[in-house]
Amino acid sequence: MPEVHLSAGSVEYQDTGGEGPVVVLLHGVAMNGSLWRHVVASLRRDFRCVVPTLPLGGHRTPMKVGADLSVAGVAQLVAEFLDTLDLRDTTLVLNDWGGAQALVALGRDERIGRLVITSCEAFDNYPPGLPGANLYASAKLPGGIAAAFGLLKLRPLRRLPMTWGRMSKRPVPREVMDDWFAPLWASKEIRGDLRKYVLGVPPKATLLDWAEQLRTFDRPALVVWAAEDKVMPPEHGRKLAGLLPRGRLVEIPDSYTLIPEDQPARLAELIRSFLTADDAAS
Template identity: 55%
Template sequence: MPQIALSSGAIDYQDTGGDGPVLIFCHGMPMNETQWRKVVPLLNGYRCILPTLPLGGHRRPMNRDADLSQRGVALLVGEFIERLGLDGVTLVLNDWGGAQFLVSEGKSQRVARLALVACEAFDNFPPGPAKAAAAVCGVPGGVWLLTRLMRIPWFRNNRNGYGGMSLRGIPDDILDDWFAPATRSKAIRRDFAKFAASAPKRETLLAWSERLRDFDRPVLVVWATEDRLMPREHGRRLAELYPQGRLIEIADSSTLVPEDQPERLAEVLTEFLVETGAGPVREAG
């Protein structure tokens, strides 16, 4: 897997290559690029790039002094796009919604459109049921404890935690892979804790949200009708907040729409891209 050196450390990424419009896929905590494993193969004609962000599932630790706050990681996404020399990208989020802060920080010039899929928004950082886990991660040894608890079926399958993120259930091998780096590495646990405990106060989050009105490019908001973490009304509010926002709800899905409804998600994402001038590039033949 290729890697790229950023100001806070090196990160891994996958790149399908090709001449199609560029889609940047961001994942949740402590996930990695496999969150999108069912969707990317359905997007023929697009160049899909999937950075493994330092949200706790990353495989190499960041610099000890790295800013891994919500704002800091958002700025890393912008730096990643810039370092690859990309313009006119479509930024696709699911679960973690912090990359929207590129807009509030005035760093979204290279982003042509957003696709926000059942993600954190407004003051829902972290989502309600995840607040307890974030609090645990904020105390010494908390991440170590969380990795141990995730080995216990009743905990990992709890509907108020990771068990509630997918109606289909996250496969054990995928979930194990997401938590493996923090299980093995003290430095990764340090990074995990820094991010998990970084949510700003409610007033700050709402002030940042107001700045999203400045993003005057197309925005697709995809929300799951049976989501336990992301309030359903947040989908409507996000679509109304962005000047060119549009909302599509997907039934029979929880937060991880790429897990529960990958075909439907790829369909609505492709329709949005085509309608906003980013149709797929088909190989001649």
């Protein structure tokens, strides 16, 4: 994959190319851009899909020593990514990672023309739910992240409620999950990058203020939430749609947090119709 050199380090990304509207798709912790493989396959004919692998544990090249990988730091990194590739009027699509509220609050949303927020961290749900609490506890212990992800080499442990069992209703294919976890298994530096993020959550008051700043995002926004989500509360989706001045909510049945895994066809259909309706109205 190509990579772009940013102030914090190198970021790999997939770019389908083409002249269609730009859609940038972002993933969450301990994953990479392959989370979006089915959605991209559906959209790439008509849209330019750009899928970076964020430094959240699934990345293969460690970030620079001293890089800010807090929640705010990763949001700034996303903004720098858009700047460096000169992506304009971008449709930013997020799942699991809740960086939209930070991007808007920090005033780094100038290249974002539309938002699609799918089941993700929101308000003060950082790190989210039982899996997030388990990861946070591991990050606070010396060698904790190595131990936590070492256990995930055993496939049955991946479906426990405190690991990945509440993230997707159906098991993520073994080879995909192995690819997500391989950098964490192999590299102390990658584990250190993830630890910075997990422990780099701002105070609750800051998180709630960031969420309130979504009221200033006056462009089209679609909130897509898993109706059965056990990690990202469905009421958060409803509240986000209410905060966004041009927000609209769709709840998807038969899915947990990782909608791109559980319901990729339905999610791709919603993204396509959202962009098509927005283009027709503009």
